[in-house]
Amino acid sequence: MPEPLLLGLDLRASYRLRLGEVKAVDGVDIEIPRDSIVGLAGESGCGKSTLINVLLANIRPPLVLKSGRILLDGLEILGISREEVRKKVWGVKVSIVPQSALNALNPTKRIIELVKDAIRQHTPASDQEIISLCKRRFEELNLPFDSVYKYPHELSGGMRQRVIIAISTLLNPRLLVVDEPTSALDVSTQKQVLKMMVDMKKEGIIDSILFVTHELPVLRQVASHIYIMYAGKIVEYGPADSVFFRPLHPYTKALMYSVMTPEPESRARGLVTIPGEPPSLLMPPQGCRFHPRCPYVMDVCKKSEPRLVPLSDERGVACFLHHGESVN
Amino acid sequence: MLSGISKLIKPELFMIKKFDASLGVLFAVFALGFIGPLLYQVQPTAVAGPLEAPPSRQFPLGTDAYGKDVLAQLIAGVRGSLQIGATAAAISLLIGVIVGLIAGYKGKLVDNLLMMLTDIVLLLPSILLMILIAAYFKWRDPLLVSIIIGVTSWPWVARAVRSQTLSLKNREFVNLSKMAGLSDFQIVIRDILPNIASYIFMAYVLLMSGAMIAETGLSMIGLGTTQGLTLGNILFWAQVLEAVRRGLWWWFIPPGATLVALAASLLMLATALDEYFNPKLRGS
Amino acid sequence: MLEVRNVSKVFTVGLFSRHRIEAVKNVSMSVRKGEIVSLVGESGSGKTTLCRIILRLLEPTSGSVIYDSVDVTKLKGKKLKWYWSRVHGVFQDPYAAFHPFYRVERILYQGFNLLPRLDEGEKKRRVYEALKSVGLKPEEVLGKYPHELSGGMRQRVAIARCFILNPELIVADEPVSMLDASTRIGIIKLFSDLRDRFDSSVIFVTHDLGLAYVVSDRVLIMYKGVIVEEGDPVEVMERPSHMYTRRLREDVPLLYRKWEGF
Numbered sequence: 111m112p113e114p115l116l117l118g119l120d121l122r123a124s125y126r127l128r129l130g131e132v133k134a135v136d137g138v139d140i141e142i143p144r145d146s147i148v149g150l151a152g153e154s155g156c157g158k159s160t161l162i163n164v165l166l167a168n169i170r171p172p173l174v175l176k177s178g179r180i181l182l183d184g185l186e187i188l189g190i191s192r193e194e195v196r197k198k199v200w201g202v203k204v205s206i207v208p209q210s211a212l213n214a215l216n217p218t219k220r221i222i223e224l225v226k227d228a229i230r231q232h233t234p235a236s237d238q239e240i241i242s243l244c245k246r247r248f249e250e251l252n253l254p255f256d257s258v259y260k261y262p263h264e265l266s267g268g269m270r271q272r273v274i275i276a277i278s279t280l281l282n283p284r285l286l287v288v289d290e291p292t293s294a295l296d297v298s299t300q301k302q303v304l305k306m307m308v309d310m311k312k313e314g315i316i317d318s319i320l321f322v323t324h325e326l327p328v329l330r331q332v333a334s335h336i337y338i339m340y341a342g343k344i345v346e347y348g349p350a351d352s353v354f355f356r357p358l359h360p361y362t363k364a365l366m367y368s369v370m371t372p373e374p375e376s377r378a379r380g381l382v383t384i385p386g387e388p389p390s391l392l393m394p395p396q397g398c399r400f401h402p403r404c405p406y407v408m409d410v411c412k413k414s415e416p417r418l419v420p421l422s423d424e425r426g427v428a429c430f431l432h433h434g435e436s437v438n
Numbered sequence: 439m440l441s442g443i444s445k446l447i448k449p450e451l452f453m454i455k456k457f458d459a460s461l462g463v464l465f466a467v468f469a470l471g472f473i474g475p476l477l478y479q480v481q482p483t484a485v486a487g488p489l490e491a492p493p494s495r496q497f498p499l500g501t502d503a504y505g506k507d508v509l510a511q512l513i514a515g516v517r518g519s520l521q522i523g524a525t526a527a528a529i530s531l532l533i534g535v536i537v538g539l540i541a542g543y544k545g546k547l548v549d550n551l552l553m554m555l556t557d558i559v560l561l562l563p564s565i566l567l568m569i570l571i572a573a574y575f576k577w578r579d580p581l582l583v584s585i586i587i588g589v590t591s592w593p594w595v596a597r598a599v600r601s602q603t604l605s606l607k608n609r610e611f612v613n614l615s616k617m618a619g620l621s622d623f624q625i626v627i628r629d630i631l632p633n634i635a636s637y638i639f640m641a642y643v644l645l646m647s648g649a650m651i652a653e654t655g656l657s658m659i660g661l662g663t664t665q666g667l668t669l670g671n672i673l674f675w676a677q678v679l680e681a682v683r684r685g686l687w688w689w690f691i692p693p694g695a696t697l698v699a700l701a702a703s704l705l706m707l708a709t710a711l712d713e714y715f716n717p718k719l720r721g722s
Numbered sequence: 723m724l725e726v727r728n729v730s731k732v733f734t735v736g737l738f739s740r741h742r743i744e745a746v747k748n749v750s751m752s753v754r755k756g757e758i759v760s761l762v763g764e765s766g767s768g769k770t771t772l773c774r775i776i777l778r779l780l781e782p783t784s785g786s787v788i789y790d791s792v793d794v795t796k797l798k799g800k801k802l803k804w805y806w807s808r809v810h811g812v813f814q815d816p817y818a819a820f821h822p823f824y825r826v827e828r829i830l831y832q833g834f835n836l837l838p839r840l841d842e843g844e845k846k847r848r849v850y851e852a853l854k855s856v857g858l859k860p861e862e863v864l865g866k867y868p869h870e871l872s873g874g875m876r877q878r879v880a881i882a883r884c885f886i887l888n889p890e891l892i893v894a895d896e897p898v899s900m901l902d903a904s905t906r907i908g909i910i911k912l913f914s915d916l917r918d919r920f921d922s923s924v925i926f927v928t929h930d931l932g933l934a935y936v937v938s939d940r941v942l943i944m945y946k947g948v949i950v951e952e953g954d955p956v957e958v959m960e961r962p963s964h965m966y967t968r969r970l971r972e973d974v975p976l977l978y979r980k981w982e983g984f
Contacts, residue, residue, distance in 0.1 A: 296764040296929075297973040301981070308984050324903050327932075327975035331984055354977070361904075368903045371977045372935035372959050376740035381937070383908045387874050403904075478822040492920055527784075610818040611829075613779050618832035632823045 121178035128265035134160035149333030268299030457710035463703035471516035526649035529588025538599025560593035647704035729785035760934030763944035814896035816876035820868035874905035
């Protein structure tokens, strides 16, 4: 098996709050193969944003890393200094387009100034070099180059998002992490932004994408692999089609049932509800964290916590219903 | 609702250094004005000793040109100034909040008319207006002075309350109250007012600081209160009798410094409250 | 049952250069008894403005809204209260719908203002019942402040008001767009419960074509202030007649079909 682009093992990270410890990432193993788009699906408060921060080695109080190793493109990125991470990892090996990217840009600077600041974190390139780098990339991606001389507010939402993606990948990082990149956009713009990201991967500007969202239909369109996260843990993973159409974990099934798309299959399914709400990470339930909402709950689920067990080379699930099975 | 408002005050407020410092100064000045008379029982208006005596054991802050005790005057003056400041600020606040709420919530013609009125009062040089009103009355008790200051200094409160009301009146909780058939009055009082309570509190502090300075301004030109003492009053007599030229520093520095300390600590209190209520202002 | 006739709404912005924005342009639509209708449009389509006009929270620039053969845009006082007891709204943001200073049941007790006088015991009984109808345990909700409840629970409380009023028509403006996937369906289900129990009609105002398609009897597609297409959801998705609907259908991510070229 080829070496994955990113391998994270036994990742645990908590927020230390006055009220107690919030175990936002609680024993996560994750693998991002080369040449893949990995979807990380989960609802708000499940720990996916924290997981992103851990994967980026962006750990600052009150977030504390408890354990884990991350190998990103041959480099161990946890346990090295923040300075080193900034120099050797961010922008070079991995870039992130944050959820609030639309508003994250400094409104008083032209985009080209932001690009210069970002690039000079890594190389002492001249203005001319940076501009020509930008120009080439914008041409490749069919983006209007004159937009780099504008202020962020002068661009439409979709254009801003595409420009942000283009400039955050100028140094060809191997991995691009996007957090709900399209949730504020209308569907047509969303499709354009998705298309651009997929094309960037095809052209080799980036190797892989980690796509974090709660919108399963979007993942269905772009992702090759899926991880499902619930209450700080990965409950299921596998190739996208397999997870979508043969979900094993009851939570994955519930998520699938809650998708409403304008398709006959969705309408025929009707409204299938799951009781309850995701638990607070401050006081997660004993045993399997999904058991209070699970229609298949057994005695064992209330007492012990199911491990994430691989069922085949590619699939795994953390559910007692499926332990001891194997799936091909 | 009260328990809701009391929730606004949390221990974090006391972590803001500016808040603690300004509260400390205010407390000291208030103590001077209200506890002072109990500890230092000298008649501020009585001739107590020699004329223009410098500070001594008997007269901690000396005496003025009439032989009246300056410390006793200062104690009475602080109380007088605080009284006028508090009353004038309450009057401005009342007018400003009512005008702002009505203009913001009702909108349209009512808004236009009220804002026109506000602009007129805002644009008229308020000190001139105060002088005109004050000069008209021969006898001016502290309440009259408070009213004069109060009715001329509300416009900025009205403008700020109006803009806050405008942004609140289309919120969903207001819509829900509207759909439940609550009257405009009920909505303004129950839904909108509590949301600007923190702002009103801040405005009051600022108004009070402004009113005490305005009172001093009026007094210094001889149009202050004709009954009782204020800091402005003391300064007026010090000025008329050329205390500065003649080097009678104990006569004008204590009231001047007290006034500056009061006004500055109130301003600082307002900025501290602003930081507390709008955490974004607290440097990240 | 409710009919919107040639409604337009023009907003003027700016102090000096009176810039005009036509949010809703000559829109007509109707809702039948017991029907679930979805008004689908993206941000800026005018759907929320139309929804507020129907709820009598905004005045139209021209046109009328007819309910029970009365033009409700002109109603005042008692008549208006009557209208709001028959036609009620649920909003998008379960956080903004609650005043942070008051306990959550306030919005339920407010509802009694629209009904004939009831004694306190009866009010309390009805509040309990309404909370149970929306799947909440009254003792876990009553006396709480909004920040103590999750988004889904708050939205349930907001809907409980409709269970107290039993209106004939509920206008729900994006009622689930701020909620998580696994709690969404439960909320949508409550509206269909209301329809089943009281034969209420529902207008879903939403940007989510999927939601509209799955739950409604009829969809209206709104684009730039105009209703460009109307009909049975299956019909509209299979044979969209307007260019905009066609584009929507092509660009909405689906679950069972993949886009080409990705």
